[in-house]
Amino acid sequence: MNEQIQNIQTESEESSIDFGAIWQAVKSRRRLYYIALPVAFVLAAVYTLSLPNYYNCQVKLSPELSSRRTGNSLATLASSFGVNISSGATGTEALFPTLYPDLMNSVDFKTSLFPVPVTIEGKDKGEPSRTLSYYDYLKNEQKAPWWSAAIKGIFSIFSSGKKDEVKEINPFRLTKVQAAIVKAIDHKVVCDVDKKTMVITINVTDQDPYIAACMADTVQHRLQDFITEYRTKKARVDLEYNRKLYKEAKARYDKARQLYAEYADANQDMILQSARTKLVNLENEMQLQYNAYNAIAQQLTAAEAKVQEETPAFTTLQSATVPVVKAGPKRAQMCLIFVFLAFLGTTVWILYKEKQLKPLLGLS
Secondary structure: OHHHHHHHHHHHHHHOOOHHHHHHHHHHOOHHHHHHHHHHHHHHHHHHHHOOOEEEEEEEEEEOOOHHHHOOHHHHHHHOOOOOOOOOOOOOOOOOHHHHHHHHOOHHHHHOOOOOEEEEOOOOOOOOOEEEEHHHHHHHOOOOOHHHHHHHHHHHHHOOOOOOOOOOOOOOOOOHHHHHHHHHHHHHEEEEEOOOOOOEEEEEEEOOHHHHHHHHHHHHHHHHHHHHHHHOHHHHHHHHHHHHHHHHHHHHHHHHHHHHHHHHHHOOOOOOHHHHHHHHHHHHHHHHHHHHHHHHHHHHHHHHHHHHHHOOOEEEEEOOOOOOOOOEOOHHHHHHHHHHHHHHHHHHHHHHHOOOHHHHHOOO
16 A cells, blocks of 8 residues: 555656746746747737738618518527528528528629729828729729738739730639639628527628728618519519509400490490390490409509518618728737747747756656
């Protein structure tokens, strides 16, 4: 029993960490910190100061979820987990709010933002504002770190020199420049949906605060228009069909009424039974056409009401506004991270050189 206790004490002494030796090792090479930490701070300052400022604008929407679409309480509970079970007898909803981010991530939606006009305000008092497309703005007006321009210049030496410009944008076959702009929009325009509350959040990041707010407002309205068009597509097709039937029924009724009126005027003092019979037939035909016309008119009114019923309503919880405070880069935080990593790396190197790293890690 005593031997076991002695063995445990011996093992604990061997595995114990000598903090005094570690401190003496670090203290003996403290001059390395005087060099590494200022150098890390200077490099971090150069790096962070080279990064352009960017601003963020956020828009929040709450879409309408009618009882016909959400169904019962079970469907509402399932929607909190992002699952739509409100199909079946109550109808189907293929474009549920949780799919809105996928919609905005599509190439078709991003390329539709290319021709959106944006205005660059003059920085000086006498400098006029400029209006150009969002595509040209992202292509020519974006600030980049100095090393990015240097790398781009090096690659341009080995490039073929062919211009990558196409007048018409084809989402099926994008050029390299267009694909790069789509990728840039992917990072600048982000949509998120809360699965519990179904609140849609649109975040737009840009180097210009005014353009960030304008694009957030534009993306909001384009998303609403697309959803409205999708939801009302079938109802609008039915409405157009009913309008066509209405015009045809009205034309037939007008023709039958005209024939009846002309024949009645021409045979006011009718004696022959055949003339009376024809007048009755024309009157019956006019009445049939009127009944058909009246029924289709009611269908047209119902179709118009159906379009209005299917049109979704959006409640704007937070509208677009020009940000006054930049969202980044957070230069002070980045500098602290750089200095901390330099301190950590210097400490590890000192412990390695002083042969204190292995005992600290519990290695033999």
